[in-house]
Amino acid sequence: MTLAKLDLAAEVDKIFADLGVAADKYKGGTLAVRSPISGTEIGRLPEVTAADAKKAIDAAHEAFLEWRLVPAPKRGELIRLLGEELRSAKAALGRLVSIEVGKVTSEGLGEVQEMIDICDFAVGLSRQLYGLTIATERSEHRMMETWHPLGVIGIISAFNFPVAVWSWNSALAIVCGNSTVWKPSEKTPLTALATQAIFDKALARYIANGGSAPKNLSTLLIGGRDIGEALVDHEKVPLVSATGSTRMGREVGPKLAQRFARSILELGGNNAAIVTPTADLDLTLRGVAFAAMGTAGQRCTTLRRLFVHDSVYDALVPRLAKAYQSVTIGSPLTEGNLVGPLIDRQAFDKMQAALQASKAAGGKVVGGERVLDAEATDAYYVRPAIVEMPRQTDTVKEETFAPILYVMKYSTFDEALALHNDVPQGLSSSIFTNDMREAETFVSARGSDCGIANVNIGPSGAEIGGAFGGEKETGGGRESGSDAWRAYMRRATNTLNYGRTLPLAQGVKFDIE
Structure with a gap:
């Protein structure tokens, strides 16, 4: 069934009837x-x-x-x-x-x-x-x-x-x-x-x-x-x-x-991940793709910034771009679609403005175009975008609630940490590494400054048992x-006195006779 022919109002009627609304x-x-x-x-x-x-x-x-x-x-x-x-x-x-x-x-x-x-x-x-x-x-x-x-x-x-x-x-x-x-x-x-x-x-x-x-x-x-x-x-x-x-x-x-x-x-989140030289790239690819594209980029924990060590950049980013081009986009009610629609036209316009600003700053954009517009003129489906940036610009530092992943190279671990923390938002974060020192540093006081800091798992999602939130901004x-x-x-x-005396300041006396 095409998007235009979906009778969603009738589905809502049935759901509310079942719930007694x-x-x-x-x-x-x-x-x-x-x-x-x-x-x-x-x-x-x-x-x-x-x-x-x-x-x-x-x-x-x-x-x-x-x-x-x-x-x-x-x-x-x-x-x-x-x-x-x-x-x-x-x-x-x-x-x-x-x-x-x-x-x-x-x-x-x-x-x-x-x-x-x-x-x-x-x-x-x-x-x-x-x-x-x-x-x-x-x-x-x-x-x-x-x-x-x-x-x-x-x-x-x-x-x-x-x-x-x-x-x-x-x-x-x-x-x-x-x-x-x-x-x-x-x-x-x-x-x-x-x-x-x-x-x-x-x-x-x-x-x-x-x-x-x-x-x-x-x-x-x-x-x-x-x-x-x-x-x-x-x-x-x-x-x-x-x-x-x-x-x-x-x-x-x-x-x-x-x-x-x-x-x-x-x-705000504007969450980031760091990919180090020792990272398992297959694990990283799956973790990054899901965290960046899931829910059409409309999670507060969506991955939006990716810092990749220059030694593994060329091995990871082309594979990631290929995954982006192959992802299925369409009605979220259809089995097999990973990416559904943006919430409305306003979200689409903000996404396009961010992509234009990124291009003007020297960014290389793959994806980001509207799709299925002929099938549903009043719905806004987009292909998730990867933007290779020469540096972390003001546009990158401002969270856009849409599926845009900014990718940047780094050379040293300290440089990556500094870039990671150089935004006002601070909800969730992650690092992909098999180096114990890097992993422990990332979750230490001088590491990620976010409320959630993960190792070898993306920033999106949070379990009920852990306290969620805590942005630095x-x-x-x-x-x-x-x-x-x-x-x-x-x-x-509360202080409870179960004795028969009351401690007073030295020298203080009362006549209670």
């Missing part, structure tokens, strides 16, 4: 949603107003006041049920991710699997919100730390991971005793609606099984920029986790800081695994 939730509204697969409209959602958003946040705060009193392991039971509901809905939600974002089928399903995995992680975490017992200098006293929930957690997500980002934040926030308010990207509200419906099913089961939970524990707000601003500005939202562009982060961060609220900002913040849960809580230090 009423038609008036995604039809007849003011926010039009188009699938990047064909460019056709697949939904038109009602939007909330800023005033509605403020009321919803107030209601979420009331929910927090009640939910924080529920023991953490019982909060974990809700997330366990959410994981079960996600397992049941995995095929439907994964398909919807592919339709709304343009991810190939395996990546749409993989995103839902991340949601399931973080639920499993959070369930275990609900019994491990540990504090320390601290040695005290005072006799017959005990000092310890305890952790308490923050309140309403605001979540602002981007189009490229429309549901996984919500789950990383919500699963942890809810087991920690918080409520959540979610403002999804205007480009991907359908998957958000589906996710909220799945959460509501889990909540209904939790209550039916005897659990106690308030209304408005998880709130979805569909709308534009003004809704995000209402979330950032509301005094009852002590933490906002925002994923998106660095431009958005520069606006959100200062606003939160102005009212002393916390932020978790997961923004923003001061970052961490989501998902490890001790990321602490960001959603506040720490209190």
Whole structure:
């Protein structure tokens, strides 16, 4: 079936019917949603107003006041049920991710699997919100730390991971005793609606099984920029986790800081890899190609800069260019296609502008042209581009959210490290080497300055067990695994006196008779 003949709106209807989402939730509204697969409209959602958003946040705060009193392991039971509901809905939600974002089928399903995995992680975490017992200098006293929930957690997500980002934040926030308010990207509200419906099913089961939970524990707000601003500005939202562009982060961060609220900002990547003389080139070729071309270059962890030692440059780069020319491009719903569409025309225009600037700076471009435009005039499929650059220019240092891989030679390892770190972004990174010293140096304090540093694996993707994020440009913040849960809580230090005296400053006395 050609792209133009795909009836994606009918598929959306069926998915929502299966999930129990009423038609008036995604039809007849003011926010039009188009699938990047064909460019056709697949939904038109009602939007909330800023005033509605403020009321919803107030209601979420009331929910927090009640939910924080529920023991953490019982909060974990809700997330366990959410994981079960996600397992049941995995095929439907994964398909919807592919339709709304343009991810190939395996990546749409993989995103839902991340949601399931973080639920499993959070369930275990609900019994491990540990504090320390601290040695005290005072006799017959005990000092310890305890952790308490923050309140309403605001979540602002981007189009490229429309549901996984919500789950990383919500699963942890809810087991920690918080409520959540979610403002999804205007480009991907359908998957958000589906996710909220799945959460509501889990909540209904939790209550039916005897659990106690308030209304408005998880709130979805569909709308534009003004809704995000209402979330950032509301005094009852002590933490906002925002994923998106660095431009958005520069606006959100200062606003939160102005009212002393916390932020978790997961923004630009512009991720790089270093290929050393000892690298296994077959392994490197597979790792680089997947990391650079997967999801049409629209991951925050996409490989965008490649530094290749001059001794292996001619052995690797021509093979990489050949792989780029042979990759299958087309509908992500068709088995065998590796590269789907860009999200929209704006993304295509930015890609072409970056390629033109690279050519003007002396770059040699292979690929980058639009394809399938006759088959789908309102969709934007491109061949991934390799750009051999004479040096790291300003264009290379600016992240373009599209499948462009800038390739540059280097001579010494220290030179490669300096080039690698010479960008403002710092999300993920990798090195391909069989030299132990190079590998250990790369993951050391003087090596990669990114939140993720990998050896012999590309920078794209992240497992649930490790904390994700931490860009140097923003001061970052961490989501998902490890001790990321602490960001959603506040720490209190407690001192308990179990003796009959109270230590006072020397010479201080009180008459208590």
